[in-house]
Structures are given as C-alpha cells and as structure tokens.
Amino acid sequence: MNLWQNYVRPASIAEAVEALKSGPGLAVPLAGGTDLLLDLEQGRHSPVQTVVDLSTVPEMRLLERREAYLFIGAALPLNQVVRNPLTAAYARALVEACDLVGGPQVRNVATLGGNVAHALPAADGTIALLALEAEAEIAGPTGVRRQPFGSLFVGPGKSSLKHGEEVLVGFYVRAYEGMPVASCFKRIMRPQGVALPIINLAVWLERDGRSIKDIHVAVGPGSSTPFRARAAEAALCGTPFNSAAMEAGLTALLDEVRFRSSARRASADYRRFLVESLFQDTLTTAWERAK
C-alpha cells in the first residue's frame, strides 16, 4: 500500500495544472506534504495515484516585492517566510504565525499554501493572512486569477479551490511604505496532545496619531470558516486607542464570534475567557508597533 504511485515534478505552474488534470488516476498537489502525507499514511485521505510536487515550481517558491505588494509563493517553506526581511517589514503577523507552526524541521518543508488549502478555521498562517487582507492567486485550466483571501473559504475544511484542477500559486500582501501600519499574531496552546491552537488571533491596524484609523481582526476558530471580526473592527475604527475603545471592541467581538466547544481542546466558555486577554494583548502590541 504505497502512499502514491507516481511522483510528478512539474517545472512550471502550467505543468502543475496539467499534471493535476491528467493524473494518471487521482492526482493531488503536494506542497510541503507535512499534512497530506500524514493523512495518507493514517488513512484520513483517500488513496491517491499521483502526487504533483509543487516545490519544484520556481514561481511558487518566490518571495518578492511586486509593486505595492509582497508576493509570497504558496510552496515556499514557512521558515523562509519567517526569515525573509520583506515579511519582517510588511507582514509581521504572518512571520509570527508561521514561526509557530510545527517544529523547525516541519517548517523547513511545510508551506503557507498547504496551511491555507486545508481551510481550517484556526490555521495560524490563515488567520494572519486574513488579518493582513491578503489576496490569493490561483491557477487553473483557464489561467491565473486573484481573489480576496477570505473568499477562499466556503465551509469547515472546504475551500473554493476546484479539487483536482486548481492550485494556490501564492499570496499578495500590501506593503505599506512609510505608514503607521503594523500587525501582530498571537495564540494560546495547551501542552497535551492537541496539535491545533486553542485560540489564535491576528490584528492589523493603521494609526492616526492617538486613534485607530483602520483595523482588521481575525480570530480562530471563531466560526466554521476563518473569521474576520467585522463588528469589533467597526467598533474600533476611527476611535482613540484607550481602554474604553478596547472594551467596546471586545464586547463587539464577543457578541459576533461563534466559539464552539471542541473535545479535549477547549470549551466555548474557555475560549471566551481567553479571547479577552488575547485580544487586548495582540491589539496593544500591534498598536505599539505602528508608531
């Protein structure tokens, strides 16, 4: 019972898309493989005939400035996202999130694309990209398209990617130059056998003196899909940064978020308890960074 029969090493995005279509048999994209291979090994993924290794596609491993944006290749290992000066400068929340995924050996192969494609509501990289209002670039038989990051997620564990046809090429994050803009990501774990965070949270904000000019807040797992706390954002947007504002933001967040209880991980109550300090902590850090 081999994990795969055919191993395809495409040299371009077009080849990758073509390989997915032509198989032979069921063909799946392999990014880092840190989740997929485990899922195959432990029988959580139906057997595949062909894996298409995206790490051999040079464009999908780029991290570069593209006009007003950073482009982060979907098949770039997380450690390279973490160590890059561009992400450090423009996507601090993403750096913090990627640095917390798995251990160092896993991060040397695991990718942002894999993290996002699983469409889990509390994937660290996903929550960070959501707060950064990233855009996703997707390649399929009809070519390449860009879409808002949040629109990738249609249900728990379900993305809008067309299975067997499309691949994530990379992500675009706005590179704000010389503006009082910053981001922060934090999470809370438990030491028992639970791989996923109990709760994670990312904040991106723009300052205007002593006020919050604009803000994005993402919370995982705040809903069945990666969750943007729009009401909290609305409550904070344009207000002075103080404890009253923070309180208002938190109230709005607690009102809109739909925490659930997950066995052996955390109860909904516990998440509500945790989000208070996590929200204040993450928001305050982002605020201070945006000076």
Added chain:
Amino acid sequence: MKTVTMMINTQLSLTVNGRQYAIPAMPGETLAALLRRRLHLTGTKIACEESECGACTVLVDGEPVLSCMYPAERAEGKDVLTIEGLTAEFGRGLRKNKQAGQNGTKTDEVLHPLQEAFIEHGAVQCGFCIPGQIMTSYALLKRNPNPTQQDIRVALKDTLCRCAGYQTIENAILAAAESIQTGQPVKPPFIPDSIHAANVVGRSVRRPDAVEKVTGTAIYTDDLEFEGMLHAKVRRALVPHAFLKSLDISKAKALPGVVAVLTAKDIPAEHNHGLVVYDWPVMVDIGERVRYVGDALAIVAAETEAIAEQAVSLIEAEFDMQPVISNPVQARLEGVPQIHESGNQLKHIKVRKGDMEQGFAESEVVMEHTFHTPITDHAFLEPECSIAVPKPDGRMEVYVGSQIPYQDRTQVARVLGWPEERVRIVGQLMGGGFGGKEDIAGQIHAAMLANVTGRPVKLLFDRHESLMVHPKRHATQIRVKVGAKKDGRLVAVETELYGDTGAYASLGDKVMTRATTHSAGPYDIPHVRADCYAMYTDNPPAGAFRGFGVTQSAFAVESMMDMLAEKLGVEPVELRRMNALRVGSLTNTGQLLKESVGLTECIDKVEAEMQRLGVEKCGVNAGHIFEPHAVPGKPHLIHAWGFASAYKNTGLGGGAADISGADLELYDNGMLEVRSSAAELGQGLVTVMRMAVAEEMCVPPEQVRVLVMDTDLTPDGGPTTASRQTYVTGNASRYAAKTLRNAITAAMAEKYDVKPEQIRFENGCVHANGHSMDLGEAAREMKAMGQQPRALYEYEAPKTQALGTGGDMHFAFSFAAQAAEVEVNTLTGEVRVLRIVAANDVGTAVNPLGLQGQVEGGVMMGLGNCLTEEFIVENGYVVTDHLARYRIPGIMLTPEITSIIVEHPTSEGPYGAKGVGEVVSIPTTPAITNAIYHAVGVRFDRLPVDQEVIARALWERKQAGS
C-alpha cells in the same frame, strides 16, 4: 509544453554524505526508507513516522527535515547529510577520540565536537534520539555558531528525548559550540564525585556504547537485515470486548507475496503468555473472547512490509460484541460481565498495621479525599521490533530489545512446545523501555512465523500499534483518609485503591502491590490500612512503568499531606520532616529500617536549596517560601513553590528470590569481558558493570567490555525492573571480579611461591614477589597452569518476606524529596515549571554522570505525567493512538533542574548503592500540583493538570468576588 510523463522520473539522483547515487525511484518511498532500507544508513531512526519526534532528522541542502515524511523523490538533485556523514564531514583529522567502543575495537574515531560533547556530558542514554538531536544541533550551529539557551530550545523544540536529558543536551551543545569557536577540546561538565568514591566507582565514567550511539553505527533491532527475511504484521481485533464469531484468512493467503497466515489454530503448544499469570492469548481463536482492541487474531508473513500490511487488511473477522468494562470501579460492580474465568478481580491487596479505630479515635484532625490518575504510556522512542531467525540445527534465534531476555525465552519456547534451550534470545540495544518492554510484544509471533516458513521474520510495530498494544501505567482511583494530631504527627492513614490492569494481568498484581504498600507515603505511621483492588477491564493491559504504582499513590498521599498541612497550619516541609521514615522506623508493612534511610537529609537539602533560590533568585521573603508572588510588571504571572517527598523499594521484594548472574572472562590481551543477561535500556547498567569490574581488577574502565542480553552467552540477570540492576547485577559483576581476582592471586601465589597477601593488583598489573605482569600475561600464565581465567558468580540479594507476613519486605529503599517552582498565568490558566530541585538518596552514586541523566530524565517523565500525558481510552477504543495525540514533554518544557545526591549507603549494595531509576521520577508530579495550589489555590486531584480547570476556577472566583 512538455508532456506530463516527461516529468515523472524513474531514476533518482541524489548525493548522500558526499557520495552520488543514481537509483530507481520507488513509488511511495520516503527519504527515511530510502536511507535505511536501500542505502543501509540505519543511523537515521524512525520512532513515530508522523513528524512528531525528530528522530529521523537529516539535512537536505543544509536544512534539517524529517526524513520519515519527506518523499525520497523530493531529494532529487539535492545534498543529503545523515549522522553517518557527520564524522566524515567534520573529519579532516581535527581531533581523535580515545574512547573504546563497546566491542573494544574502535579507537581513534574522529568525532565532531557535538558528538564528543554529547558523550562527555552524558547526553547519550538509550541513544535512539541522538542522531536526530545531533543533526538538528549541527544545523543550528551552522546557522548560529554561538547559540543561546533559548536558540537551542527553539531549534530542538520538536526533537524528543524520552530519556529526557534535555538540560544535559543543552549543555552539550553549548560546550560543542564553544569548542568549535575556540578550537579547544570540549569542556567537561561539572559533576561532583561520590562522597564514597573509590578508584573507579563513584567517579563519572562514559558509557561503553556512547561512540556508536553518536556516530549512528549503533545497531537496534530494526537496523538488522537477514538474508531472505520476511516481514510480519498482526491482524488486531480492533474491538474491545467480543467473542470472535468467524475469521476468514483466505483472501490474505491468496495475495501474491504472502508466505504464511497463521491463526490460533496454528499455535503449536501453550496458547497463552504472560509474565506472572498466563492469561494473554497468543491469538484469539474462534469462539473465544476478545478482551481489548490489541488482541491478535491472525499473523501474516510476506515478502514485503507493504504486502503484509495489505494482507492484514484482507482478513475478515466477525464478532459477537459484548458490553465494555472501561474502568476498575465498574469492573467490581455486581452483575457486570466477567472478563476472565477467574472473574474481574486480579487481586485484592491488603496492608494492615496497628488499629484503625484506635488510630482515628486518637486523631485530632481527620481528612479524606479521592484522587484519580489516568493511563499513561512509556512512549519509548524505539517501537517494538522482533526478528526470529530459524537456524539449520533446528534452533530459533530471536533478536529483540527486551527487558527480560530469559523470560522471553521461556515464553517463546512454551508456545512453540520446545525445550527452552532450543530458543536463543539475542538482545539488542534498546531505544528506551521504562517498564514497557517487559511483556511479550512480537517475539512469539515472529518465532511462529519463522518456524513455519523456515525464513527469518521481522515484526516491527509502528507507533500506532505500539501505543495500542503494549501494557501501560495503571489508571487509578485512590481514596486517602488521614488522621493526625494538631501538631502534624500522623496517627492513622487509610487508603483504598482501584487499579485498572486492563485486559491482562501482566505485572498488575506486583505493580498495584507496590502502589498499595507505598500509599501512605514515606512516613512513620502507627496505624495503617490499605486495600487495593487490581481489576481487569477491556482497556489495553497495564503493567510495569517507571515508578511501578508508586507514581500514582505518591500523587495522592503527597497532595493529601499538603492539604493536611494547610488545615493544621503546619509548614508543609516541616510536616513531612516530622513524620519522615528514619533509621529505626517501622514501615507500613512492618519492616524495621535498620540503615540507609536518607529521607530527612533529602528533605533538609531540598528545603535549603529551595530557600536559597527562592530568596536569591525568585524574590521570595525568607520564611514565606510557599507564598505566591507576582512577576514584577506582569501581575498575571504568579510564581510559587511546592514540595513532595517519596520512597521506592529497590528490587523485587515480597519474598521473591532476587538473583543475577555475571560471567567474567580475562583474555590473553588483558581485556576483560563481563556478561549478564541484565538488560540495558539506556539507563546505564553497562557502565556500572564495567566500573565494578574495573574497580576490583584495578584496571581502567575501558579495559572492560560488557556483553548483555544473550541467553546463550550471558547468565540470567533476571528482569530489568524495580530499580534492581545496579544492585543485583552490579553486585554479581563485583563478586565475579572478586572471584577472578582471587583465582589469579592464588595462581600467581603458587607460581611465584609467595603468600597470597603478597600479590598486589595495581594499575592494570599484577605484582608478585618482584615480578610485574599485565593482566594478559597473568591470563596466559593461568592457562599454562591449566586454569581458566574466568569466573561465574550468581548473586542473590538478601531474602525478603511476602506482604502480610511481617519482616523485611524489601532489602533496600531509596528516598527522595523534590521542590518545584511554577508559574501560573491567571489570564489563561497556563502552567510552566520553572525549577525543580531534586534530592535522591541513592546509597552511593556509582557513576555520577549516569546518575545525572537518570535524575533529569526522571524529573521530565514526572513532569510529563503531571502536565502533558494522558492515554485516553473511550469505551475500550484508544483515542491517543498516535504520538501527536499523546504528547511527551520536549525541551521547551524543561525547567532548570538542580540535582542533589544524598548518599546513605546500604551495606549489602554494591559499594553501598541502591536503586535510582524510579525514585527520581516519583515526587515530581505532586511537587508541581502542590506548587500550583500555592500559586492560585486550585487543587488538582486528577491528572494531568488541565489549564482550563485553572482558568475556570479563577474566572468563577472573579465572578463571585465582583
């Protein structure tokens, strides 16, 4: 555009350790499999095969990756470095290592400073994780030649070590980094010698197997290959309680590549195995009862592992499902199904001392509380592996890492219906055991298949199977009722224990007996009563696990001691000191302690160190050590200390004959070889044996080779359990050496016509009447006189008495005290252990370097028991069936561990030594939970500690207050 088929390679080209390979690509192959199976680079270990443990770490283009989940084809065109390549990579004649390998032949090996530092600092124990640790560290030092402690922790975050010498690993890496920077030799650690140090004993000595373990040449069972070897897999029941209605193996048999499929019908002789009670079926037959998910129904041997696996999936079984008994309390209820013919009760264990009625009547305070502990798993990093090899002379060799080789031989022979001598167990290096490799795993199945096919058969468990099948630590429910005077003196302690021994007895009776006899703690109490019900359930069996039941009962009684201290307003350390066992005390089982009771010294020394650290480093007010205090500027982080003490018997006790043999031979070249079938699981027994012989023969330790665990070549050393081997096999080695020395003395006295008193042994030489000769010459002389320079000694430890008969139930006890400093985050409930101060009375520290590893590892195992580990079984089905779900502590959770060695020698022990392996782990859990209570007032009576419980308590308290 190229056609897609162009992208599929049939050839794979890569560079491994500087050598270029062009080999056919294989479907589904991981890099680890390629390295181990096809390139025979077995230094890269597979421990979990699920990206959890880091054992398989290799460097690909300079970056560490987990080769177990890295497609081999992804390495196309890349440069791979494994542990085998590290020596060569560093090489270039930098430094020579003078350490002799275990077989005594390897010298002058060029080691990388990391390898040297791991040896020098004692970071190598079982060795299974070491290639991964070294490769990960190597990558770190390449990127960051001067790492901080935090850098090391981040890099090794997910590179697990179950012997858990994380602090030592950290120090070794720092020492290696310094050595690389300065070009100077690796600085040794500072570890004081024993206060009873002799020439060799009591001083730090390196392991005999250390060089192999750091270079990747150490061979564990799965690293072995035999000509024509088949691969075996087991069809498990996968249902917890049922009768097997039917079993269809026809599809499996028909699968090409399958060589044999066997069921219970094919068992030649005895159907059951077991360590004490033969109650565990080799395979369950049709019409028979399945008692847990891991029960075997059929076994398969096939040409490849994949075919065997597929064959197993084709075996169809039908069951008549039965209600599941899922805990020991339920198992004892009236009217529930009885799992065994003898009923659900394995044993009712009783301890009686004094008069309970009188005791509680005399008490001024009585408290009662019930505690629960979960099942836990050993999670030794090397999964079980057995290889059975049929020999042309009709014998069967079984290669296996086992804690009890002679028992394996008995059990294999019984099932085959053979005389024992027809079976040879050839013990291999073990990647940890901790009690989990005492029972039969695959030995019998592999032997049956090898016998039928006439070919060697390997049966390797994956982590999933290992977790599901082998015996665990008993889950317990423990009620403690304590009566005391107002000043704190204990008057009466009553305990009632329920132990979940799972589907089969294993060592359940013995383990729960130890839990029971130790359940009132290491205290002198006039009135004691303990009742324990060791019950069968449909959970995986429970058996031996470091601490042997005392881990559980110590959590209960040491929590109770703190609850009592609070109620009485007595200081917790003082409460323990006032009641502590001393020389002259009578234990709960009526044993008068005549010597070697270092408990009060342990308590005093830990208290003093805790006070010192508390005042100097933690900002505690002297005299208020247990008061919580917030971190300056971070009011949500609360620090506090907690305390616990413990004791643990050395040896089997309870009337069992405790015997070990050692065979010592002197060769013509002066080398000595000491042999015993005692097991080396990483704990360092081989070093102790070597040291005892070196001490008696006046030679350097390197002149002594050690051979263990071979039933043809080594005398029976008994089981490696109950912290007994340093004592019994240490003594056997010592007395074998004394015997040999006497024989040489007598021979030389005769030859040189002097009195035996005039023969002197010194610096590896024998001096007789002006003649000086090295030991090799002495050996040759003896042979010329028609004598063999060889001695066999069978050591029997002092007799003990069965429980309930009074007298000495054990020949020695080790004692311990620990203090833990924790940090509790009141905003999240998260707990961090910052410091552990541990004092252990070990009699004599035979090898302080090895002892350090035992202490650190024991503390970390205790910490895991407290904070991270819970083996979850729901209605008989295992939930924690992967390492990802059963988390053992990593380097990130490692506190600063201060080890204090207390040495109250025991007169019969080798050089005064007694057991170490277990007591080091026992007080850690209650010390931590007591500290948590001091920090935030939340008392844990159930393990592991759940941060949500803390958060909830604090939240509710806040609600109530506001």
